[in-house]
Amino acid sequence: MTQNKWQALRDHHAGVAARGIMDLFADPLRAGQFSVQAGEMMLDFSKTNIDATGLALLLHLAEQSRVAAKRDAMFAGDKINVTEGRAVLHTALRAPEGVKVMVDGVDQMPQVHAIRARMTAFAEDVRSGRFTGQGGAITDVVNIGIGGSDLGPVMATAALAPSHDGPRVHYVSNVDGAHIADTLAGLNPETTLVIVASKTFTTIETMTNADTAKAWMAQKVANPGAQFAAVSTAADKTAAYGIDPARVFGFEDWVGGRYSLWGPIGLALMLAVGPEAFGEFLKGGRDMDERFLSEPFAQNMPVLLALVGIWHNQICGHTTRAVLPYDQRLLRLPAYLQQLEMESNGKRVAMDGSDLQTESGPVVWGEPGTNGQHAFYQLIHQGTRTVPCEFLVAKQGHELELAHQHLLLVANCLAQSEALMRGRSLAEATEIMAKKGLTGTELDMQARHRVFPGNRPSTTLVYPKLTPFVLGQIVALYEQRVFVEGVILGINSFDQWGVELGKELALALQPILEGKQGTAGKDGSTAALVKFLKS
Numbered sequence: 105m106t107q108n109k110w111q112a113l114r115d116h117h118a119g120v121a122a123r124g125i126m127d128l129f130a131d132p133l134r135a136g137q138f139s140v141q142a143g144e145m146m147l148d149f150s151k152t153n154i155d156a157t158g159l160a161l162l163l164h165l166a167e168q169s170r171v172a173a174k175r176d177a178m179f180a181g182d183k184i185n186v187t188e189g190r191a192v193l194h195t196a197l198r199a200p201e202g203v204k205v206m207v208d209g210v211d212q213m214p215q216v217h218a219i220r221a222r223m224t225a226f227a228e229d230v231r232s233g234r235f236t237g238q239g240g241a242i243t244d245v246v247n248i249g250i251g252g253s254d255l256g257p258v259m260a261t262a263a264l265a266p267s268h269d270g271p272r273v274h275y276v277s278n279v280d281g282a283h284i285a286d287t288l289a290g291l292n293p294e295t296t297l298v299i300v301a302s303k304t305f306t307t308i309e310t311m312t313n314a315d316t317a318k319a320w321m322a323q324k325v326a327n328p329g330a331q332f333a334a335v336s337t338a339a340d341k342t343a344a345y346g347i348d349p350a351r352v353f354g355f356e357d358w359v360g361g362r363y364s365l366w367g368p369i370g371l372a373l374m375l376a377v378g379p380e381a382f383g384e385f386l387k388g389g390r391d392m393d394e395r396f397l398s399e400p401f402a403q404n405m406p407v408l409l410a411l412v413g414i415w416h417n418q419i420c421g422h423t424t425r426a427v428l429p430y431d432q433r434l435l436r437l438p439a440y441l442q443q444l445e446m447e448s449n450g451k452r453v454a455m456d457g458s459d460l461q462t463e464s465g466p467v468v469w470g471e472p473g474t475n476g477q478h479a480f481y482q483l484i485h486q487g488t489r490t491v492p493c494e495f496l497v498a499k500q501g502h503e504l505e506l507a508h509q510h511l512l513l514v515a516n517c518l519a520q521s522e523a524l525m526r527g528r529s530l531a532e533a534t535e536i537m538a539k540k541g542l543t544g545t546e547l548d549m550q551a552r553h554r555v556f557p558g559n560r561p562s563t564t565l566v567y568p569k570l571t572p573f574v575l576g577q578i579v580a581l582y583e584q585r586v587f588v589e590g591v592i593l594g595i596n597s598f599d600q601w602g603v604e605l606g607k608e609l610a611l612a613l614q615p616i617l618e619g620k621q622g623t624a625g626k627d628g629s630t631a632a633l634v635k636f637l638k639s
């Protein structure tokens with residue numbers, strides 16, 4: 105990407121930066137022209153300072169970045185993860201029968217469908233009671249993983265709570281013993297199934313927790329391995345752990361952890377909601393894939409969402425992004441997207457190893473509404489930094505008997521995006537406080553505290569109801585958004601070398617903390633912290 109391609113957008117932004125977003129709505133057609141639909145889902149990005157010229161420049165940026173060619177290469181099985189020499193085919197996990205995906209001349213889909221069939225059979229056995237623990241039918245499932253082996257299933261299991269009709273599903277990720285202890289407390293080891301999710305079966309946090317769970321189960325169960333399953337490719341290690349190969353589900357190296365929810369990593373989700381609902385989730389993801397593949401960029405929801413992100417971060421200089429689902433069951437979506445975006449696009453070098461010529465991905469964070477309104481909205485409304493916000497809301501909730509509460513929820517969602525854009529001027533605040541009887545310097549001071557700068561951008565994603573199909577659409581939408589942003593930035597969104605150094609140093613520190621080694625070679629701060637922790 106040459107600098108002049110960025111420069112055209114920066115020059116345009118410099119000319120419109122002082123313009124109010126509200127002013128753009130002088131055009132009565134703006135809301136329709138700056139929104140896009142995908143089936144029953146709509147993305148509104150009209151509450152941003154992107155105008156027709158800016159959108160045209162952004163679309164041109166996507167075309168010049170060869171997004172279409174690289175998209176097609178990803179779906180075709182080309183090894184676009186160049187630093188690891190791998191294809192990137194999480195999309196294959198949700199592809200239907202009849203689709204071929206070739207890697208090194210071999211169609212990967214028969215294996216994908218075979219593993220899914222095994223997952224389905226096992227899930228049906230557990231859910232029906234044909235597979236039992238020592239004490240009878242499985243009542244609880246404990247999924248032990250971390251990162252991509254945890255965040256996706258945790259998020260989706262919470263999101264699809266209305267579809268739960270299987271055993272209770274619990275998740276453990278943190279190596280902090282409190283997590284596994286609190287999760288196992290109150291469970292019956294004789295009716296608990298443990299899933300260990302680790303591709304290599306060596307992830308230290310996961311295996312430490314797995315050992316703890318196995319020891320807990322062994323207190324009551326004669327053969328704890330019989331109540332363990334694994335999501336792993338290390339067949340020798342899972343066998344040594346006592347897990348029957350029939351309960352081991354592997355996946356290929358062309359599936360990155362944070363993109364792996366669609367396959368065996370989703371086993372715990374399938375156990376909770378059943379194979380049929382899990383299949384609907386896959387269909388929703390595939391629906392978004394097909395739209396991403398076929399629709400022109402000007403009507404392509406993943407592309408447009410990515411371009412809005414590029415506009416706000418790389419062009420406007422807003423380095424953070426708040427994800428605000430007005431849907432309690434999406435409470436873990438911000439954390440899931442945090443990993444998806446920040447592990448994928450939190451890079452400092454381009455594909456060829458040269459320094460990036462622009463900022464990399466944004467800081468992603470958020471909480472569900474309306475909780476966030478009583479926590480951090482103060483900053484996004486009146487703070488000194490502009491935080492682009494991404495609202496998500498359903499037309500309808502599952503609790504029809506509480507429709508009045510859903511109406512209040514939606515009203516709050518729409519009000520917040522309107523307030524961020526509209527703001528409140530000093531004149532308006534002064535008039536309000538004057539009506540309360542204030543005058544003089546007291547009036548001026550109190551009014552200034554009630555000014556909202558406004559002109560703060562947001563998008564709103566509206567979907568019909570949070571079903572398995574719709575959740576699949578949402579997750580795939582954000583996956584493809586991250587891909588498009590990465591292509592435009594010229595980086596590899598599918599490696600994560602930034603997590604390695606800390607792991608290496610942690611392994612080196614463990615024997616020091618155990619007293620087996622001294623702190624020679626450690627910096628003064630780390631050595632002092634070790635000394636204090638051991639004192």
